[in-house]
Amino acid sequence: MIRLTKIGKNKFLLPKTGNMRVDAVVYLSEKLFRDFQEGEALEQLKNAATLPGVYGVVIGMPDIHSGFGLPIGGVMATRVEDGVISAGGVGMDINCGVRLLSTSIPADELDKRFLRKLMDAIEDRIPTGIGKGSRHGNLYKSHFKEIVQRGAIKLIEMGYGREEDLECIEENGCLDGADIAAVSDEAVSRGNQLATLGGGNHFIDLGVVEDIYNEKLAEVFGLKKGTLSIMIHTGSRGFGHQICTDYTRIMVNTAPRYGIDLPDKGLACVPISSAEGRQYYKAMCCGVNFAFANRQLITYDVREAFREVFNRDDDELGLDLVYDVAHNIAKFETHFNRRLLIHRKGATRALPPGHPSNPKKYMETGHPAIIPGSMGTASYVVVGTELARETFFSINHGAGRVLSRGAARKEISQQEFESAMADILYNTRNYKKVLDEAPQAYKDIDEVVNTLSEIGITRKIAKLRPLGVIKGEGD
DNA sequence: ATGTCC
Numbered sequence: 001m002i003r004l005t006k007i008g009k010n011k012f013l014l015p016k017t018g019n020m021r022v023d024a025v026v027y028l029s030e031k032l033f034r035d036f037q038e039g040e041a042l043e044q045l046k047n048a049a050t051l052p053g054v055y056g057v058v059i060g061m062p063d064i065h066s067g068f069g070l071p072i073g074g075v076m077a078t079r080v081e082d083g084v085i086s087a088g089g090v091g092m093d094i095n096c097g098v099r100l101l102s103t104s105i106p107a108d109e110l111d112k113r114f115l116r117k118l119m120d121a122i123e124d125r126i127p128t129g130i131g132k133g134s135r136h137g138n139l140y141k142s143h144f145k146e147i148v149q150r151g152a153i154k155l156i157e158m159g160y161g162r163e164e165d166l167e168c169i170e171e172n173g174c175l176d177g178a179d180i181a182a183v184s185d186e187a188v189s190r191g192n193q194l195a196t197l198g199g200g201n202h203f204i205d206l207g208v209v210e211d212i213y214n215e216k217l218a219e220v221f222g223l224k225k226g227t228l229s230i231m232i233h234t235g236s237r238g239f240g241h242q243i244c245t246d247y248t249r250i251m252v253n254t255a256p257r258y259g260i261d262l263p264d265k266g267l268a269c270v271p272i273s274s275a276e277g278r279q280y281y282k283a284m285c286c287g288v289n290f291a292f293a294n295r296q297l298i299t300y301d302v303r304e305a306f307r308e309v310f311n312r313d314d315d316e317l318g319l320d321l322v323y324d325v326a327h328n329i330a331k332f333e334t335h336f337n338r339r340l341l342i343h344r345k346g347a348t349r350a351l352p353p354g355h356p357s358n359p360k361k362y363m364e365t366g367h368p369a370i371i372p373g374s375m376g377t378a379s380y381v382v383v384g385t386e387l388a389r390e391t392f393f394s395i396n397h398g399a400g401r402v403l404s405r406g407a408a409r410k411e412i413s414q415q416e417f418e419s420a421m422a423d424i425l426y427n428t429r430n431y432k433k434v435l436d437e438a439p440q441a442y443k444d445i446d447e448v449v450n451t452l453s454e455i456g457i458t459r460k461i462a463k464l465r466p467l468g469v470i471k472g473e474g475d
Numbered sequence: 476a477t478g479t480c481c
Contacts, residue, residue: 241477244477
């Protein structure tokens, strides 16, 4: 078993041993540390620390749990000159991410019947669950190349959103460098899921802004206590999944040619500057842009559903985009005066006030970073601080699983599930289909969020409480 | 996460 050494409040060290090139650091509160059972995730951090060109420290966030190659809740920086790029370091669901919309609708105005009507109107428009196709099939057929190369920008040009949405999306809704020529035919054929939600932890939820911790910043973010909020969590669906699968195979096969000794197939990687590395980056950008476009189209559908059910205009409803963050992505960024490729896997970028990569609208506050809890617990809006420099301005992306999907299905009873969901509405007819997503399968979101805010890496801005949740059904 | 194993 790997030992963690406490090196500060909520901060633990996994010291460099064996062929690790750098240390690893894990952020855990005392309670999260006591309950910590993620030996495999620590192995994965150690593995990442052995890769060529890895820089600084490999980081585990408080929501860390084992994943494919790099753990979920993992951050790995590599030097552009001599470092590697890893498809598994980004993850299967490229640019899985979450966006938050604010409204000017007082939540206490809505009774359960009305909330249900809203959820039904949203569900009528957005296919959910694994393997579901899109109602915007025309976009896939006629504009796919431009959408994956130009992301949300292309959709805004076509009228699927507001001009001002773009500033409120990480990378302004388009990661530069996408080239569909780097994407396999098989991946392209799976791109027909544009404008679908998917399954697993993906959701659309209606919530209420329950607590404000910082009035000034909340106002800039458009978050007012007691108003209805909408959160959309989805990614690049089968398209991104296929890109990761394709390039993991390529990287496993070519890594030896570059003298790379792979500790784990899931961490398959090649030099950033290699032909295969550059190709993967181009393809990954397509997956990133697909996911931005996916969330943009879902936003378009949600706004339409709201107009229909309320019979009011956007002007009266708000429905403004607060922000859209990526959870699974690799990006070229400058930290410590060095050009690095930051792999964030189940981790969120959180820039502090004044950082030049903030959008103009949020330059003086830092952009909102959105942290969803589980289907039955709160979510948070936070900002990064200057102290987040030590994590390459990265924070956790959610609560983190504490039970595997299988264990959750086996161990949680119907009564336990229903009591955890209390008076929260959910769309699923059969609770068994979402039992693996039960609140009990996740860590305590308050504890996880506090782990970073207590040591000043984040500042909490607002807390959101779910009222109604739309989930895709697994099997 | 995922046409959850071509």
